[in-house]
Amino acid sequence: MDFILKVWRQNGPDAPGRLVTYEATNIPPEASFLEMLDIVNAGLEARGEDPIAFEHDCREGICGSCGMMINGRPHGPGRGITTCQLYMRQFKDGQTIVVEPWRAKAFPVIKDLVVDRSAFDRIIAAGGYISINTGSAPEANSILVPKEDADLAMDAAACIGCGACVAACKNASAMLFVAAKVAHLALLPQGKPERRRRVLAMVAAMDAEGFGNCTNEGECEAECPKNISIAHIARLNREYLRAKFFSR
Amino acid sequence: MVSILKKAIMAVTGLGWFVYVVLHLAGNLLLFKGPETYNAYSEFLVSNPLIIPAELGLLVFLVAHLASAWRVTRENSAARPQPYLERVLSRRGGTTSASGWFSTFASRTMWYGGVLLLFFLILHVWMFKYGDRSGAHGLWGLVVRSFKNPWISAIYIAAMLPLGFHLSHGFASALQTLGLLKPRWYPGVRRLSQVVGWVLAAGFILLPLWALLFAEV
Numbered sequence: 141m142d143f144i145l146k147v148w149r150q151n152g153p154d155a156p157g158r159l160v161t162y163e164a165t166n167i168p169p170e171a172s173f174l175e176m177l178d179i180v181n182a183g184l185e186a187r188g189e190d191p192i193a194f195e196h197d198c199r200e201g202i203c204g205s206c207g208m209m210i211n212g213r214p215h216g217p218g219r220g221i222t223t224c225q226l227y228m229r230q231f232k233d234g235q236t237i238v239v240e241p242w243r244a245k246a247f248p249v250i251k252d253l254v255v256d257r258s259a260f261d262r263i264i265a266a267g268g269y270i271s272i273n274t275g276s277a278p279e280a281n282s283i284l285v286p287k288e289d290a291d292l293a294m295d296a297a298a299c300i301g302c303g304a305c306v307a308a309c310k311n312a313s314a315m316l317f318v319a320a321k322v323a324h325l326a327l328l329p330q331g332k333p334e335r336r337r338r339v340l341a342m343v344a345a346m347d348a349e350g351f352g353n354c355t356n357e358g359e360c361e362a363e364c365p366k367n368i369s370i371a372h373i374a375r376l377n378r379e380y381l382r383a384k385f386f387s388r
Numbered sequence: 389m390v391s392i393l394k395k396a397i398m399a400v401t402g403l404g405w406f407v408y409v410v411l412h413l414a415g416n417l418l419l420f421k422g423p424e425t426y427n428a429y430s431e432f433l434v435s436n437p438l439i440i441p442a443e444l445g446l447l448v449f450l451v452a453h454l455a456s457a458w459r460v461t462r463e464n465s466a467a468r469p470q471p472y473l474e475r476v477l478s479r480r481g482g483t484t485s486a487s488g489w490f491s492t493f494a495s496r497t498m499w500y501g502g503v504l505l506l507f508f509l510i511l512h513v514w515m516f517k518y519g520d521r522s523g524a525h526g527l528w529g530l531v532v533r534s535f536k537n538p539w540i541s542a543i544y545i546a547a548m549l550p551l552g553f554h555l556s557h558g559f560a561s562a563l564q565t566l567g568l569l570k571p572r573w574y575p576g577v578r579r580l581s582q583v584v585g586w587v588l589a590a591g592f593i594l595l596p597l598w599a600l601l602f603a604e605v
Contacts, residue, residue: 148473159473212476219483238474245467308478310491311464315391343392352467353391353460355498356561358489362478370487370564371571378567380392 141167141228144236145180147192153248153256159238162192169229173216174199174206176228193252199224201365204300207307208253209240214304214363222302222365242303244312246349259349260301260317266345267338268321270330289327296324298366305360305368311352316360318346319376320368326379336383343380391463394456399562401453406559408446409551413591420598423528430527454506461499488575489564494557494585501550508547515540525605535599544596548589555585 143164150157164180171179174196181191197203206223210216216226231237239253247255285293299320306314322339325331331338354373361370415433418426433439477491484490494501515534521527535541560581563569569577 209472209474212472212474213481217481217483240472240474243468243470243472245469310468310496312467313391313464343390347391350467351391352464353395354565355460355464355495356489356557356564357491357495358485358487359478359491361485361487362481362483362490367486369571370485370489371574374564374567374569377392377396377565380390381396381567384393 141169141231141233143167143176143228143231143234146236146238147252148240149192149252150241150249151251153250157249167228169227171228172199172224173210173226173228174224193250193254195254196224201225202300204302207242207302207304209238209242209307211238214242214307215302215365219362220365220367222300225365242307244303244306244351246312246314246351247303247306255303257301257303259351260303260314262349263314263318263342263345264301264321267334267341268325270325271334272330283329285328293324293327296320296327296368296372299324299364299368300366302365304363304365306351308359308363309352309354310357310359311355313354313360314346314349314351315354315373315376316364316368316370318342319370319372322379323372323375326375335379336388339376339379339383343376389459391460394460395565397452398456398460399565401449401456402558402562404449405446405453406555406562409555409588413588416595417591419528419531419595423525426528426531427526450509454502457499457502487571488578492557494553495561497550497553498557501554504547504550505554508543508550511543512547529605531595532599532603532605535596535603536605538600541596541600545593548592551592552586552589555588556582559584 145162145164146159147162148157149160162180162184164176167176167179174194177192177194184191194208195205197205199206201222201224204222207215208223210223210226215221215223217230218226241247241249241253242255242257244255246259247257250256297320299317301317303317305316306312309315322335322342325338326335356370356373358370361368415429418429478484479490516527516531519530519534521530523529523533525532535544558581560569560574560577563577564574
């Protein structure tokens with residue numbers, strides 16, 4: 141298959157960027173989007189040109205590294221997939237594909253399609269954990285977790301922190317990410333002792349990073365590769381208001 | 389101020405105004421009953437000792453709603469300094485969220501619609517609350533004579549379009565922001581929000597339309 145690529149090229153955080161057109165030829169339909177970029181990059185390197193920088197790691201949809209805007213959609217067309225799980229057979233032969241990095245003040249471009257998502261790490265560091273003494277695993281049945289709670293917490297815990305929610309949101313809001321992390325821990329007994337402190341600290345960290353505010357459009361959920369529901373945003377709001385206004 | 393608090397203020401004050409708008413429409417449909425009933429209703433309101441606290445409350449809610457909206461809108465546009473060259477929203481992409489929420493014209497124009505409604509509100513209060521009621525048929529006469537002017541009627545009818553849009557996103561959005569909805573209610577509440585918004589807008593549109601076409605002063 142052949143494609144016309146229009147890829148955002150930007151040399152550094154402060155360098156000006158622009159769309160550069162490349163021809164991707166002889167791409168196997170079963171190639172993933174990243175493999176297609178690998179083929180294009182091999183060609184660029186053979187010609188002595190600077191390859192397109194993009195972030196990737198596991199290439200199996202669980203690390204959250206490979207986010208990019210493909211034809212105006214985070215992780216490209218399709219539901220519940222990351223860029224590495226997007227296959228070129230999804231596109232038409234000869235199609236033009238526009239590739240851009242995530243756009244958000246809190247996610248500055250490092251180079252080309254790579255953005256700095258360490259804002260997410262700082263939000264996690266503010267409280268997205270439980271404080272326990274590590275050691276050997278405790279007996280599994282010593283803390284009972286209702287099945288419904290475990291299921292809901294697992295749905296939230298599926299978040300891989302890729303940033304597609306921020307990329308999809310017209311306000312570049314990180315509410316779905318923060319909601320997933322807060323919900324995941326608040327739903328489980330192990331997370332309950334710190335739930336008040338956690339939600340206040342994580343929301344404060346989120347605001348400090350310069351993400352926008354949620355306006356309840358649900359575009360984040362539509363593009364989330366893990367289909368995390370905006371019901372968790374409502375849960376985050378309840379957690380926050382409870383921690384802020386109600387006594388223990 | 390913390391993002392979630394700003395949104396909670398928007399939601400509470402918005403819902404407060406929503407309740408007021410419902411009552412305001414219910415009361416003003418008395419316009420159809422003629423000058424006596426309508427003016428008696430107006431007299432009942434202005435002679436009520438609670439009217440001043442209620443008006444002050446509405447004013448405080450309005451200022452809080454507007455201040456939060458201003459901050460939120462500014463922060464939101466600052467959060468993405470460089471826009472996408474290409475962006476396909478979920479509905480056009482054919483993959484709206486499983487929850488049933490998606491970006492709509494109404495949700496994208498909350499600020500602009502809100503500002504239009506504010507201008508309308510100022511005009512509306514100036515015309516009728518502080519208008520001259522000393523003519524024939526008192527306030528009823530003032531309202532009906534004003535609406536006999538097709539330009540004024542046109543402005544009033546046009547101003548209800550932003551109201552319909554604003555409420556068709558705002559009602560559901562406020563409830564979601566306050567965390568009051570169960571996920572299985574989402575599609576229903578979103579539909580309800582649209583119905584509520586447009587029924588209210590249509591209800592208000594009936595008033596100038598009736599005055600213009602059918603009322604006899």
